[in-house]
Amino acid sequence: MQNFNIDQFLASDFDGFRVEIDSDHERGDIVLKRPPLNVIAMPQRDVLRQVFEALDAHPAVRVIVLRAEGEHFSSGGDIKGFLEASPEHVSKLAWNVAAPTRCEKPVIAVNQGYCFGVGFEFSLACDFRIAAHSTRYALPEQNLGQIPGSGGSARLQKIIGIARTKHMVMRAKRISGEQALDWGIATECVPDHELEQATEALVDELRRFSPLAQRTAKKLINDNEDAPLAVAIEMEGHCYSRLRSSNDFREGVEAFHSKRKAEFRGN
Structure with missing residues (x-):
């Protein structure tokens, strides 16, 4: 579209x-x-x-x-x-x-x-x-x-x-x-x-938050609603690992250490 x-x-x-x-x-x-x-x-x-x-x-x-x-x-x-x-x-x-x-x-x-x-x-x-x-x-x-x-x-x-x-x-x-x-x-x-x-x-x-992190959190929570605890924790770990390589995560960490507001781009 x-x-x-x-x-x-x-x-x-x-x-x-x-x-x-x-x-x-x-x-x-x-x-x-x-x-x-x-x-x-x-x-x-x-x-x-x-x-x-x-x-x-x-x-x-x-x-x-x-x-x-x-x-x-x-x-x-x-x-x-x-x-x-x-x-x-x-x-x-x-x-x-x-x-x-x-x-x-x-x-x-x-x-x-x-x-x-x-x-x-x-x-x-x-x-x-x-x-x-x-x-x-x-x-x-x-x-x-x-x-x-x-x-x-x-x-x-x-x-x-x-x-x-x-x-x-x-x-x-x-x-x-x-x-x-x-x-x-x-x-x-x-x-x-x-x-x-x-x-x-x-x-x-x-x-204020990263669009990428927001999307990931929403999907993870929805998908894990009926999952056993062990499976939910495993899925959370995979999502966490993927976000670690994102530009938004790097920006968040750098902004935190620089004591400035993060500017997230959603990637």
């Missing part, structure tokens, strides 16, 4: 969201904008996947942010769309929602108000979740005679364990942003008016 094609694609008039690129801060934002609840339509999920992939390939973007306009992040999916979608389309839902996880770059979800269903599942697929005090997380599919279908219960169980996942999934329970922070779902929980400030701070923090 050529750079001008990426820019042209990201400038498209998307249904239910828009894309913003801040080259000065090396930040690419996907902004949900289907008021008042930012419902995520069925076809929108595949397009969101393509946008995540395009931002991951964009040379001006170091950090990807998924956020929303208005009072709520997302109340979930278009319920009617589930009955109308073909089995083939439904079978791709989890792959589309997993796009943030597959991105090499760090991805931040910024949540406020309702963060339900597929909105929560997209957020769980991100690397970091910043919750506002108003945030309410839920997987309410039991109310429809259904279960989460895009990785929600699976990812949640990895984070909070079987008992709490059953509490949220089997009882369709909502939890607050503060409780999500306590349970390890959210990285931070801040007052609503500080949400953008907290996002900017995290973006700037992540930009």
Whole structure:
């Protein structure tokens, strides 16, 4: 995908969201904008996947942010769309929602108000979740005679364990942003008016590090999630050895000894 094609694609008039690129801060934002609840339509999920992939390939973007306009992040999916979608389309839902996880770059979800269903599942697929005090997380599919279908219960169980996942999934329970922070779902929980400030701070923090080391750490952690400890340690050692020969590592060591700020190039 050529750079001008990426820019042209990201400038498209998307249904239910828009894309913003801040080259000065090396930040690419996907902004949900289907008021008042930012419902995520069925076809929108595949397009969101393509946008995540395009931002991951964009040379001006170091950090990807998924956020929303208005009072709520997302109340979930278009319920009617589930009955109308073909089995083939439904079978791709989890792959589309997993796009943030597959991105090499760090991805931040910024949540406020309702963060339900597929909105929560997209957020769980991100690397970091910043919750506002108003945030309410839920997987309410039991109310429809259904279960989460895009990785929600699976990812949640990895984070909070079987008992709490059953509490949220089997009882369709909502939890607050503060409780999500306590349970390890959210990285931070801040007052609503500080949400953008907290996002900017995290973006700037992540930009300080080597892009190569960031990519390596993300892939290593994701790949080792189910690996036995001995295998995980072995893989960590291999990745560490590869990074030792990188220009970024040399720059980091030299900057440390010179007591100056490192200028990482990602190679």
